[in-house]
Amino acid sequence: MTIGLAHYLVLAAALFIIGLIGLTIRKNIIVLFMCVELMLNSANLTILAYARQFNDSDFHAAALFVMVIAAAEAALGLALVVAMFRYRGTADSTKLTLLKG
Amino acid sequence: MPMLISSAVFYIFAILSVISAILTVSVSNPVKSAVSMIFCLFCLAIIYFTLGAHFAGIIQILVYAGAIMVLFLFVIMLLEKRNNESFDDIISAPKIISLVLAVILLTALSAALAASTGHSGVFPAAAESFGTLKAVGSSIFKKYIFVFEALSALILVAIAGVTLLSAKNSEGDNK
């Protein structure tokens, strides 16, 4: 059985869906961020797989850009988490219901 | 037989990465969650290598697993000693619906992707310079110069945001 593009794409899709499921069921806000990171990784894997298919290593740049975006997102997100934890004292997203209706 | 070995490597690390990803979203302790996430990232890095994306794989290990996830762990440690969450209310109708929908989505995605790209089989032979630091670096600074510069603005904003959000002023009113 040879490994082709489809295998990588299905793996990426699976990781993406796992991240998506995590977003809908987890309560801890840090874990929620990790789920987003997982989804970004799956995007990266897709990009790299297609780049391999097209023999286009220029597009590897896109994967690096995704990592930069992920890093920036993580930094800002964690700063928000810290700020929120400081004033709300919780990392449970189900307790964050001041705004609703 | 290199073909067999590369297939085995892919399958092993694909299965490992999926298992660790599932662990990431399912273990109740966030520290364990983060650790399995790091493991998942390692597995992915190896899968990147099998794709010939050497530079991306190295950055994945260095920056992603090495820096970003450590940041996560650091924050987790900073916030709470124990932050286990109970999964008591995991069985709620909306959640089950979203779970079912997600599985359907996965099936649809996989089926469609496999059907439309599966025939091509193996990857074409890669060029000598494929995925090397030199090739990727020159594309960053030539073809993608604009995106690269734009990302600097993104990082500037992120830095400003982090300093602003973590700024402590004594007279703040805690509403």
Next chain:
Amino acid sequence: MSKEELIIGLYSLAPLIIAGITAAIILVISAAGESRAGSGRLRAVNAAEKLSYLAFTAMAFISAVHFIKIKGPLTLFHNAVFFDHYSAAAGFIFSVMGIFTIFIAASEMKSESSRFQPEYYALLLSAAIGSLIMAMANDLLAAIVGIEILSFSTYILCALDNKNKRAVEGAFKYFLTGAAAGALFLFGLAHIYGGAQTTFISEIPSMAAVNVQGPGPGAPLLIGLVFITAALLFKAAAVPFHSWAPDAYDAATVSVAAFMTYFVKAAVFILIFRIFAAAFIFMASSITGVLSVIAVITMTLANIAALYQNNLKRMLAYSSISHTAYMLIAVICSAGVYKNAVADCGAYIIFYLVSYFFINAAIFSALAMLSPGENRVHTIEDLKGLGFKKPFFSASFSLALLALAGIPATSGFIAKFFIFYNAFLSNHHALVLLAVINSLIAFYYYIKIIMAMYMQKPESGETAVSFGNAGRESAICLAVSSALIIILGVYPEVIVKLAKLAVISSF
């Protein structure tokens, strides 16, 4: 890169460069010593305000020059960006929006409260950078970076008041859902790359045609289309991707909420239209059905949710969601059957955005005049009895609400009319019917506010809100926007013509 290329590149990016440099200077100012509290803060705020005001004016001027001078569409930086009438027009609109936002923000920024820091202006400028990148992007990668810059700025603006539980919570929810949407976009982008072997908007259709075997686009392209559409719909706050909007609006201060209603929406729709009209139009038939259903659900649910909403900002959030649906109709119609569909729809979207901008500028500058700096939640009850006490305020506010409702002789009516008319021409009759029903439902909750102002007395006898030291700037902004609502309502031709010019010469 040759010297000529560099010069034209710098020329085209001049607004971005100005915004970036000014933002950096403001960050330096605000980082300086005692700029965090007391008179030091006020001085820093004043300086930052002046600087950003200058920067936005310069950007508007340069964009106007661009608009007049460019001969035809250009792509620069290895095709990464477009430099055309459309992007120049967008740059001008964003700059004017920035100026209005500064005006609206004046009364809260200059209040005694130390919550408002000079970084605010730097973030406004960086948001402008992001939206300009979105407007210019040819590479989807550049577009997502633009989206992220804009979104980051907005998240931070939302959480600016970081001692306020509500603000941080709203920003967090917005951030988390926004990050997920960003991931959707990137996943979609990856598959677009897989389907077309390029991420350049201008090349997707032709490349896709080469790469696709058999009839119709292949699975990667379709998946990319759906995911990117979902991510953009999220940014535009369409149901079911809308849930962040009411919370974020509620959490944000008045000027930031205003900024989100017009600025973010304009940036997103300018990008959506670019992507749809230039790249996805060949796949339109597979997605217009979905978009129509989303438009209908969006406007219906948003209007019903707004019906009994008492919190003003949340109500306006739902109202903004319903307006998303109307603009979405224009996007759907750009894949229309008749000639000039793209040009007309683009022009109508731009007109809608401009009209919507002035209406919301009026509404939020009015809200900014209420108890500035106190950061309290304004409900409809607060407005009771203001009608005859504050005639100018109430009349302008009512005018803006009527314009949102789409009463004739206001720009809101014309904007809606164009969109419905166009949908009619494109044979989306049911859509028009449902949209008209919805705009009638919407009447009810806009009228409710006007009723409260003119026909109800406050329970305590005194009006619930004080006007405090309401800034002159907000009042000016209110007056100018109200006048423009009427002017555009009676004489919309100029904007429509310019918008048509921008779209025709760019697509």
Next chain:
Amino acid sequence: MHQINMNFINLIPLFPLLGAIFCFALRDKKPSILCGITASLMVFLSFVSSTASVFALSGAASPAGTETVIVSNNFTWISAGDLKIGCDLMFDRLSAVMLFVVTFVGFLIHIYSIGYMIHDKDSNRFFSYLNLFVFFMIILVTAKNLVLMFVGWEGVGLCSYLLISFWWSDPANAAAGRKAFITNRIGDFAFLSAIFILYWLYKSCGFETGFDFIKLAENFKALSAALPSSGFVVIVDLVCVLLFIGASGKSAQIPLYVWLPDAMAGPTPVSALIHAATMVTAGVYMCVRLGFLFAASALALKIIAFTGVLTAVFAAVIAMAQTDIKKVLAYSTVSQLGFMFIAVGCGAFTSAIFHLATHAFFKSLLFLGAGSVIHSLAGEQDIMKMGGLRKLIPGTFTTFFIGVYAISGLPLMSGFFSKDEILLYSFAGPHSSAIFYALATLASFLTSLYMHRLLFLVFYGSFRGDAKKYGHIHESPAIMTVPLYILAFFSIFSGFIVFFKSLNFKTLLASYQSAIAAANISHSSEYSVMGIALTAAFAGLIAAYKFYISSNDYLSKINNAFAAFIKIQENKFYIDELYDLIIISPLKSVSIFLHKIIDVKFIDDYIVGGTVRGFKYINSALSDAQSGRVQGYLSAMAAGLAVMTVYVLYNSIR
């Protein structure tokens, strides 16, 4: 159609607009007579300019066989693609009649209002709204295209809403205003849809009309030739029915009439101007203006006539049992509007406009008279607490008396001529029907009955109110009674207009009727209809007289209905009791049934209330969904994404 361009017709709407701005500028100042005078003057100037336009119209030479129209093409308001909608006005014979009613009656009511509102602290604002209303009404009447007409249509709705809730400190008034607004929205929705369908119809056949009435009418014939006849009829039917729903919102027909009785919460001059004479007739005006369309749709005409007849009878029956003087008149207005729609439905557009004009005079007279009565009694509106006012306020009595006679259709009054024409057309017109005729005659009988009931209960017998108040009853000031006299004069004589051949009223609206075959009405049927109509009117008068004047103890009787049965044995007026039993009691119970069950319970509670409850339910569900829990938001996103992806993939790749 021969068009001549005269820009001075722009003056007609301009004056009231200036007045409105002037009065609004002074709204916070102390109320003074200045605003009232200015407002009245502005309406008067607009009356003068419309009269001048009439002369210009009749003086203009036109090619034989065509109608002359004065137009004023001002500027292009909306232009989208090929579509150009102008901000243009037109003045033809139909607008002339309407403008005469709007400006002249409007002027008298403005004068009256000076007396009525002088003590109100917000009278400046009142006059500002009133002038603004006249402005929008003039726009509605003189608009050259359907879209501009819709602007006026919305504008009068807005002003009506502002004026109903003018005394907004009472929540009931504000609620009434809101009810009016919302009910009208349903009609407006239908109207808008009709506009869109009409546009699509013309556009798809290659006619770019810009909604211009003249072009719409001109191209209509070509349009009907261009389309297959069956499809064409269906579309025209649909358009006409939707237009009629729009009209019935504004003109208070079943089932959208509910707002009008509540609208009486506003000041009385407002009821007279807006809710009797002008705005509520806008629906009739619109139907006549688009008569060329309606003439092509037999189905729509049937629906209109049927609704009209039903409304006329229904409202008349409800009016029987009302005790609030203004409510009686409100239901009476609904009923009379029903008559106008009978005329439209029978294809007699001229008669509809004729009745509209005469009705404007006598109904505004009645409302102003009622206002004068209320004024004299210091705010009392319950007719059970009135009585015997004949001697005390003779001026009001005389004019009210004339109004009652006019509306009842007694001989030689204006109402007699206009109503007789409607009955005649429902009997022998191009779209007549025996049922319509019979029911219309019944409604005419009921009209006479309840109007005389009102007259007798208010002005005859003895005073039933608070004895202390009796001494204070005084006639209203001249500024209020003089308009009454003028209106009374027109209530009597405006009907004779049909006899003046030179005014040519019969052919006034000829162009709008051209599509309808001229009915051959024999003199014999004309006289028999007239005879029956007179009989019905007199029967109503006699019945009311017998009951409300001859038997003094009516009041005690209604208090204990069972006691009445015993009294039948003792009472000498056996025939009256029989009459009571056979006619009045059933009528009264039907009336109460209709009011309590159909009106309040069914329409108000189930239809209107049910919609509101449905919205509330969805709203609370949405509110629960927006729970503040971020997983919920993300789940919604994920679900949306999944549905979208699966749908698109399934549809495109099989």
